Amino acid sequence: MSVATLDLSRIAPAFADPVRESQAVFREVMECMARPGRITRFDRAPDAPNGLSKAAGAVALTLFDFETLVWLDPALADSEAEAWLRFHCGCPLTTKAQEAAFAIVTDAAKAPNLAAFSQGDAKYPDRSTTVILQVASLEGGPTVTLSGPGIQTTTDIAPQGLPQDFWTQIETNQAQFQFGVDVLLVAGDQLLALPRTTTAQIKGG
């Protein structure tokens, strides 16, 4: 039996002050989950390794631990990002999307359909996957109008580089409430949330 040793020189640092920094990140994520479409910025978060955005890294350091099974994009397999997550969060990884509590999708072109992740149980809809979807930018793309709980009337967002049919998938996801995944869109150090309650309408669509 051999235990693979971790090469610590390959692992970048995480939060300098984990208690304060994870609290600050969580409050922003909470406000975003409560107000879908609201964009927040984690400019003071530590740099995550190649392939992982600052915002995705900050969320992972704040919410992942030994209790959360994480589905990591195959693009990140055996990468520095994987080692970084395993070292700092201690999270177990899975290749079965259906089992994951969290998923990090970095390759939008090859992203699995949202329906491939855990949709929750009728009695325990909270057991569904939270999907962290890394895209090119949260601004400058086609405008989409959001409505639903947390939004006074409507709010517009314009993310770029989404997977194909993404808004159709979101529509299907919203229509099957109480089931469904909750999505965190991240780009660079920015984040916005699309919980399963949010309705999206493509402008002019």
Add this chain to the structure above:
Amino acid sequence: MSTPVPARANAPERYYNYAYLDEQTKRMIRRSILKALAIPGYQVPFGSREMPVPYGWGTGGIQLTAAIIGPDDVYKCIDQGADDTTNAVSIRRFFANVADVATTEDTGEATIIQTRHRIPEKPLKAGQVLIYQVPQPEPLRGLEARETETRAMHAYEEYGLQYVSLYENISAYGRIAATAGYPVMVEERYLMSPSPIPKFDNPKMAQNEAVMLFGAGREKRIYAVPPFTRVRSLDFEDYPFETQTWEETCALCGAKDSYLDEVILDDAGDKMFVCSDSHHCAERRAAGHVGPMAGHTLDQDAALQEPAQ
């Protein structure tokens, strides 16, 4: 009236983590809060920890506060609307001590308001979080004792029993008799207990600008209502939902539209009605509003004095 506390971050002599809970517990509660916000009104089970106060004293609310609070927060805690009752004072001191936060009685300047059974009279705004202490999170528990059954009733939106119960109320009393903990429907999907707030406060939950989190420590449940969410108090077309009203005004500040407490003053049955929201009342008095018994000494010294022999 904000009291800054000198920061003493994780000082070795403290012997416990910032905000009392360990980081793993905070992460678990934080994950539950996010799912609760994503499924408004649904009760998320969580691993409630033992707290340094007994169940029933706000262990659910304290755990929620501990999981979200940071040194930049301004913390307010109320018990039945009042900032100056034992429970509120001790919880406020707890967080001033373990989380290095400034505390306040001012509803407007607080960023986190922990409450036992009232929603403040002053409308809340974006950026504020209202945390409810909940003794019994299950609105159907009085009608169905088994958790497996009530969970199925929520899963399949099987709320007929609740309406039968309200109907029985009307046939027995001629009206829906519940005055506190009056059940609400969130986004027309989940039946939710608003915690034992008076039904007077129910309409304030709908389309509120603040984030509302509910924590039940003994029952190990967290649920939430995001801002701008539909919250409807159950009723019937011919028996519409109504809130309490009073013929009296607040004896100290003259308020006609706030929730009033009846206070017995002596053995002869003299009484007064005062605002339950102590900060709301104080702010009105400071602004020059005068009630019929203004200047009455409700302070402790007067109350404790023995009558003259």
